[in-house]
Amino acid sequence: MKAVVKIRPGPGNVEFVEMPEPQPGPGQVRIAVAAAGICGTDIHILREEFPSRPPVILGHEFSGRIDRLGDGVEGFALGDPVVAMPAAIRCGRCRYCLTGDVLMCERRRSIGHGVHGAFTRYVVVPAEMVHRVPAALDLRHAALAEPTAVAVHAVFERARVTAGDTVLVSGVGPIGLLVLQVVRAQGGRVLAAGTARDTRRLDLARRLGAEATVDVDAQDLVAAAREWSGGPGVDVAFECAGAPRSLDACLGALRRIGTLVQVGLMGRRIECDYEQVAMHELRVVGTYGSSLLSWPRALALLAQRLVQADPMISDVLPMTAWEEGFRKTAAQESIKVLLAPES
Numbered sequence: 040m041k042a043v044v045k046i047r048p049g050p051g052n053v054e055f056v057e058m059p060e061p062q063p064g065p066g067q068v069r070i071a072v073a074a075a076g077i078c079g080t081d082i083h084i085l086r087e088e089f090p091s092r093p094p095v096i097l098g099h100e101f102s103g104r105i106d107r108l109g110d111g112v113e114g115f116a117l118g119d120p121v122v123a124m125p126a127a128i129r130c131g132r133c134r135y136c137l138t139g140d141v142l143m144c145e146r147r148r149s150i151g152h153g154v155h156g157a158f159t160r161y162v163v164v165p166a167e168m169v170h171r172v173p174a175a176l177d178l179r180h181a182a183l184a185e186p187t188a189v190a191v192h193a194v195f196e197r198a199r200v201t202a203g204d205t206v207l208v209s210g211v212g213p214i215g216l217l218v219l220q221v222v223r224a225q226g227g228r229v230l231a232a233g234t235a236r237d238t239r240r241l242d243l244a245r246r247l248g249a250e251a252t253v254d255v256d257a258q259d260l261v262a263a264a265r266e267w268s269g270g271p272g273v274d275v276a277f278e279c280a281g282a283p284r285s286l287d288a289c290l291g292a293l294r295r296i297g298t299l300v301q302v303g304l305m306g307r308r309i310e311c312d313y314e315q316v317a318m319h320e321l322r323v324v325g326t327y328g329s330s331l332l333s334w335p336r337a338l339a340l341l342a343q344r345l346v347q348a349d350p351m352i353s354d355v356l357p358m359t360a361w362e363e364g365f366r367k368t369a370a371q372e373s374i375k376v377l378l379a380p381e382s
């Protein structure tokens with residue numbers, strides 16, 4: 040089968056090459072990929088800014104149908120529409136595995152960089168990471184289950200947004216737009232912020248429920264957030280851009296004793312006005328990926344259209360056009376690009 044593979048370490052080194060078809064071992068299932076989303080992480084892997092174990096098939100956000108069952112797998116049938124949490128390898132015994140925070144397991148390896156992923160025809164994962172897609176949810180839309188689980192983890196599990204909270208979402212990439220939707224589902228009010236390049240994404244943010252938007256290249260975000268909140272600053276700020284300028288604006292836009300939720304990855308050491316954390320008694324919460332518990336809730340939100348996947352999908356390309364998909368994602372010309380194997 041042809042696959043998008045990081046073939047060796049170093050910048051670039053991603054090619055569309057022939058790989059052996061995987062077979063499921065005991066406790067594993069093989070899934071025929073229906074659609075797989077390109078994520079910012081894939082671009083970081085391409086540029087050697089995120090660790091991977093080449094040669095490895097990329098792709099960690101996907102949906103598909105059960106194609107083969109390994110020995111001992113119960114509860115699934117061939118053809119079932121499914122999605123899967125990427126944490127393919129974990130110890131199963133550490134405190135993080137036991138609490139469901141499996142991405143924190145020190146032995147964890149995920150599909151798409153640690154083990155073979157979904158930018159191909161078939162992917163093998165442990166059955167315990169697999170969730171059936173609800174009948175009300177289109178299989179292609181279900182490819183957004185992983186980033187939706189990331190937003191659920193940030194909004195419900197790491198932070199706690201309450202109805203009526205004023206919330207700044209800084210950064211309107213796919214994760215920011217999903218955080219926005221989950222905050223809306225929880226009854227929070229949203230101010231969304233992006234750059235001059237994000238005109239289309241800010242329009243979408245308003246359609247998805249943001250009360251107001253700010254173009255930070257044209258407006259002072261801190262002043263705008265204070266005014267929007269009625270003076271004191273916002274209750275919660277989600278930093279979803281992974282940019283120092285965005286973090287500084289979040290620190291300035293928060294009310295005293297507010298909560299900063301760090302969702303974006305900076306990829307390097309940065310400078311920021313950290314003094315605000317002590318002076319304003321801010322609560323700083325980090326969030327990374329999802330937990331086991333994030334997934335059923337993410338699927339429920341998608342199935343009930345409390346999170347809309349359709350407007351987030353800007354492109355569906357055949358797997359062979361992966362380079363175009365990566366280019367569009369890197370250039371932020373797209374929102375979410377899905378790759379689909381040719382049938």
Ligand SMILES: [Zn+2]
Binds near residue numbers: 078080099100186
């Ligand atoms: Zn991702």
Ligand SMILES: [Zn+2]
Binds near residue numbers: 129131134135144146
């Ligand atoms: Zn563990």
